[in-house]
Amino acid sequence: MSCCITATLVHDDIIDKSAVRRGRPTVNDVWGEDKAVLFGDYLFAKAAQFCASTGNLRVIKLFSQTLAAISSGELNQAFDAFNLEQTHEHYLDRISNKTASLFVLATESGAILSQAPERSVKALRDYGYNLGIAFQIVDDILDFTGTEEELGKPLGSDLDQGTLTLPAMLLLERYPEDNPIKRFFQNWGELENKKQVIELIRDSPIVQECYDIAADYCAKACQNLNLLPDNGVSQVLMDLAGYIGTRRN
């Protein structure tokens, strides 16, 4: 019995901390899981209504494809949880679906609705993709390098959910035999292993390596913008790419 109690306490310790986002309690935490799920459905529905109100079939189709991409990306992540046999391609495919597709929806829809020429629609689509990938890579770095105050959620929360992100993959490749990620996944809840993972990643060149990869995607995003008319708006998008590639929270 005491074993069960201990396990529950450790588990609760992790879960309770995860009940905040950007330092504020989640809907899940305040209203409970059932209502949070229904409220999520309601927000989906309201988004669909706004989208339908544009009256633009191409945008509506893109919106519904994006919903499918996001949810399949999140599903893949859930099914891949605690699976150590994942490649960089898996990771890229997953973040392309769960994050970059949403950026593409925003940038491509804007182009379509403003009746931009097809080459601009494609340029903004590619910009959204590259920006989205860079955003997620930096997000995954910050989960190890940030502070709980900056992030508004516990450090290493991806590991808590069994999710292997790029920094964790690089650490696994560096130490394929004795690796604290393996130990953390095998003895889920032993926080000492998680602490070790975080320290190893912070003290290695992995962080810079990941920022470099993100910077490459930001550079590609900026190249995409070169196809657009050179005006104040594309400069704002360029600045956004610069911010996303270097953000620290």
Add this chain to the structure above:
Amino acid sequence: MSCCITATLVHDDIIDKSAVRRGRPTVNDVWGEDKAVLFGDYLFAKAAQFCASTGNLRVIKLFSQTLAAISSGELNQAFDAFNLEQTHEHYLDRISNKTASLFVLATESGAILSQAPERSVKALRDYGYNLGIAFQIVDDILDFTGTEEELGKPLGSDLDQGTLTLPAMLLLERYPEDNPIKRFFQNWGELENKKQVIELIRDSPIVQECYDIAADYCAKACQNLNLLPDNGVSQVLMDLAGYIGTRRN
């Protein structure tokens, strides 16, 4: 501690039985809650894609309105859980959103997509509404009068979730002072009270009263069909209304 253990066991007893629908384990039960939620999102997205593929803006708008209606109906139900101060209007409003709106989406969209005249679109919309209300009332009766084998889920599962349906409301009105529903809600998990609610409803005229109300809606649904051309298809819809008003599982 033993008090907690007992509470957990009673709770688990209820929850475990609810992990089946139509006699088969739910996705929630097989894959866990997180994946079930994501899979629900994925199905929403696929439905949105099919809908968008019709290319009909009116149907797409109706679809998104319906998603909002269903989720707000379910949310209202969740927020009204264990609230004994609900009127018949509350109930009707809730089942109109959470159930009848889905029937309306099916019948009205069919009419729109087959380019039926406006009076037929309206007739099929009204038919869907009345059929949906009747369907839900009968569903709520069966939650008390069916068998677990027929229903494929435990009897009185609405009460387990704190949901007051029409039969329960009528029982509360008949016994406003000492009522086992009040006792069950106040001492949630005491199955003896739930058993008493089920027996009292089964042995009273409440069941017939509810079937009569459902039959009125079915009759209205059939009247709506009178506005359509008299052909084989409207006869099928008429038969469907007859089945829904009298179904026993």
